Amino acid sequence: MTSFADLGIIDELCEACAELGYKEPSDIQKExxxxxxxxxxxxxxAQTGSGKTAAFALPVLQALRENPAGLFAAVLAPTRELAFQISEQFEALGSGMGVRTTVIVGGMDMMAQSVALSRKPHIVVATPGRLVDHLENTKGFSLKTLKWLVLDEADRLLDMDFGPSLDKILKAVPRERRTLLFSATMTSKVEKLQRASLVNPVKVTVAEKYSTVKTLKQSMLFVPFKHRDTYLVYLVNEMAGQSMIIFVRTCNDTQKIALILRLLGFGAVPLHGQMSQSARLGALNKFKSGNRNILVATDVAARGLDIPQVDAVINYDLPEDSKSYIHRVGRTARAGRSGKSxxxxTQYDLEVFLRIEKTVFPDDKKMDEYxxxxxxxxxxxxxxxxxQRAAAIQMRDKDRNKRRKRKRTDDDDRDREEQIE
Structure with missing residues (x-):
């Protein structure tokens, strides 16, 4: 059995790995x-859930141990949740070293972030857009001392149109640096980014493109569209006590399904992109701690989030493509554990389902029926x-209250403008 010490990791970090329950390196870490x-x-x-974060965090921390000067590393992530999670892992692995990390993401106070940057963190974990905001507007902040740059979930960074921000960041970092790029898939955009940012890189691959893990049991349930909510509740009841993520397409449906489940006595919390950052982190923490065992989410939860104990994934709405499907179901059956999806x-999803089925089971095998x-x-x-009726009333009342509040704010602003005039 290969150990972290066999990979060349120093004793201090090996001990941190043991404390976190990492018994042996994952395939991507070994490579x-x-x-x-x-x-x-x-x-x-590497496929989702493969231990990519530690694969870049351990080398960065070991290099920092040898040369702890200035802002040492920047890690770029596509979502706020993933940025916070990466920061937590750096702090956990580097707890014995006194490593200082700062998270720089949108939706949070710029001034508070500027103060955090002025305290000279060793590692900044950021979404590209907000990091560029600070490079352009925060006095005294630069990336000139940077020794390591990490691009995590690079394919998604580019899918989310962070290209222009990445170009600005690459111009602001020293040419003499180490760069690590991690991605689930090697798209043409990622290849272009690789040519622009890496020097004579080593390419390591530990999974085929578009693959699900063997410990995942996948099944389908064909139901009439009009009874979809009923069958969802039946499934949730069948899996009572297990932790699960229910994926839906829209932010509105996320709220609706979470409300319906709560009204029926299930511990559900919503997670979607229109929630405030504090609400998103609050929902995630409730789910990760086991306080709530059902997370109803859009694809904002499909990638990068390290939630170890997810027993099942339910696709209430099928994703539009196979890549998204693999990332969604990759939330369960992680790190060698079993899981189910x-x-x-419905009658409207057959074409999409058959396309996904063909990608996941290329040998003409069919997905099991639940x-x-x-x-x-x-x-x-x-x-x-x-x-459903009670949830619709609650959502309508909430929306009406929001509109009233917005109108009051607009009226107050107008009154102030009139007073100034």
Whole structure:
């Protein structure tokens, strides 16, 4: 069995790995860490849940141990949640070193972030847009002392149109630096970014493009569209006590489904991009701590979030492509554990489902049907209908209150402008 020490990791960091329960390195860590420790630029391609964060955090922390001067490393991530999570992992692994990290993301106070940057952190974890804001507007802040640059979830960084911000950051960092790029897939955009940012990189791949792990049990449930909520509640009830993520397409449906489940006595919290940052982190913490065992989310939760104990993923809405499907179901069956996914398929989803099925099972194998007791499912129909109506009223009232509040704010602003005139 390979150990972290065998990869060249120093005793202090090996002890931190043991304290965090990392028994042995994952495949991506075995492949990427030795090259990074040798000072080579690395491109790491690995499926979700493979231990990518530690694959770049360990070499960065080890290099920092040898040369703890100034702002040492910047890690770029596509979402706020992933940035906070990466920072937590750096702090956990580097707890014995007194490592200082700062998270710089949108939706938070710029001034408070400027103060945090002035305290000379060793590592900045950021979303690209907000990091550029500070490079352009925060006096005294620069990336001139940077020794390491990490691009995590690079394919998603580019899918989310961070290209112009990345170009500005690459111009602001020293040419003499180490660069690590991690991605689930090698798209043409990622190849272009690789050519612009890495020097003679080593490419390590530990998974085929578009693959799900063997410990994941996948199934489908074909239901009429009009009864979809009823069958969802049936599934949730069947899995009572297990932790699960329910993926839906829109922010509005996220709120609606979470409300329906709560009205029926299930501990559900919503997570979507229109929530404030504090509300998003609050929902995530409730789910991670086990305070709530159901997370109803858009694709904002599909990638990067390290939530170890997710027993099941339910696709209430199927994603539009196979890549998104693989990232969603990759929230469960992580780090060698087993897990299950159930896909709710209606008459309107058949084409998308068959396309996903063909990608996931290229040898013409079919996805298993979820064992369904239709009579038991339809027992929930009346109660679900009542919960749907109550949820619609609550959402309408909330929306009306928001509009009133907005109108009051606009009226107050107008009154102030008139007084000034």
């Amino acid at each position: 990427a860490v030795p090259w990074a420790l040798q000072g080579r630029d690395v491109i790491g391609l 159930v896909n709710i398929v 064992p369904l007791d239709k009579e038991a499912a339809m027992i929930f129909h009346e109660r679900v209908g009542e919960a």
